[in-house]
Amino acid sequence: MRQGFFITVEGIDGSGKTTQAKLLKKYLESEGFEVVLTKEPGGTPLGSHIRKILLTQDMNPLSEFLLFASDRAEHVKNLILPSLKQGKVVISDRFSDSSLAYQGYGRGVSIEFINFVHSKVLSGISPDLTVLVDIPPKVGLKRLHNLDRIENGGFDFLKRVRNGYLNMAKQNKRFVVLDGTKDKEYIHMRILDAVKELIRDWRDRYEK
Numbered sequence: 107m108r109q110g111f112f113i114t115v116e117g118i119d120g121s122g123k124t125t126q127a128k129l130l131k132k133y134l135e136s137e138g139f140e141v142v143l144t145k146e147p148g149g150t151p152l153g154s155h156i157r158k159i160l161l162t163q164d165m166n167p168l169s170e171f172l173l174f175a176s177d178r179a180e181h182v183k184n185l186i187l188p189s190l191k192q193g194k195v196v197i198s199d200r201f202s203d204s205s206l207a208y209q210g211y212g213r214g215v216s217i218e219f220i221n222f223v224h225s226k227v228l229s230g231i232s233p234d235l236t237v238l239v240d241i242p243p244k245v246g247l248k249r250l251h252n253l254d255r256i257e258n259g260g261f262d263f264l265k266r267v268r269n270g271y272l273n274m275a276k277q278n279k280r281f282v283v284l285d286g287t288k289d290k291e292y293i294h295m296r297i298l299d300a301v302k303e304l305i306r307d308w309r310d311r312y313e314k
C-alpha cells in the first residue's frame with residue numbers, strides 16, 4: 107500500500123495561509139487525491155480542549171510549548187499517521203515549525219529542547235513540503251481583528267517569529283517561501299509549482 111504525503115502550511119498570524127491550505131485541498135481533490143485538511147492546535151477532540159486553554163489562559167512559555175506538544179502528539183498519533191498510512195494526503199494548517207517559530211524564536215524556549223520533545227512526539231514523520239506564507243508583521247497585524255492571546259504578543263514578538271521561520275526555511279530544503287503580500291491566486295499558483303514537483307517525485311517512488 108502506498109503511503110500518502112504530508113504538506114504543512116506555516117506563517118505568522120494574518121498571513122493568509124488558511125485560505126491557501128483550502129485552495130490546495132481543492133486542487134489535490136480535483137487531481138483525484140483523498141485529502142485530509144487539518145490544523146494545529148485543535149486537530150483532534152483532545153486538541154480542541156487544549157486549543158481553548160492555549161488561546162485564553164496566560165501561562166509561561168515552557169507550559170505553552172508542552173501544551174502545543176501534547177496537542178501535536180495526539181494529532182500525529184490519531185489523525186496524521188493513520189491518514190498517511192491509508193494513502194491520503196494530509197495538509198496541516200500549522201505543525202511543528204510553529205512551535206519552533208513561536209515558542210522557540212518568539213518566546214525563547216530552548217530550540218534544542220523543542221527538537222528533543224519533537225523527536226518523541228512526531229513518531230519519525232516530517233512534512234514532505236512546508237509552504238511558508240511570509241508577510242511582514244505590520245501587514246499581518248493590520249489584517250487581524252479580535253486577536254487571541256498569542257496573536258496579541260505584539261509587533262516585536264511577531265518579528266522574532268517571522269525571522270525564525272525565514273531562518274528555518276534557509277536551512278531546510280522542504281520549505282518553499284512565498285510572498286504573502288501578493289495576490290491570493292498568484293500565491294496559489296506558486297504553491298502548485300512546488301506541489302506538482304512533489305507529486306512527480308511521489309509517483310516516481312511508487313510507480314517505477
Ligand code: TYD
Binds near residue numbers: 199205
Ligand atoms: P489559530 O487561531 O489557529 O491561528 P491561525 O489561524 O493564525 O493559525 O491560533 C493558533 C495560534 O497559536 C497562533 O497565534 C499561532 C499559535 N501557535 C503557537 O504559538 N505554537 C504552535 O506550535 C502552534 C501550532 C500555534
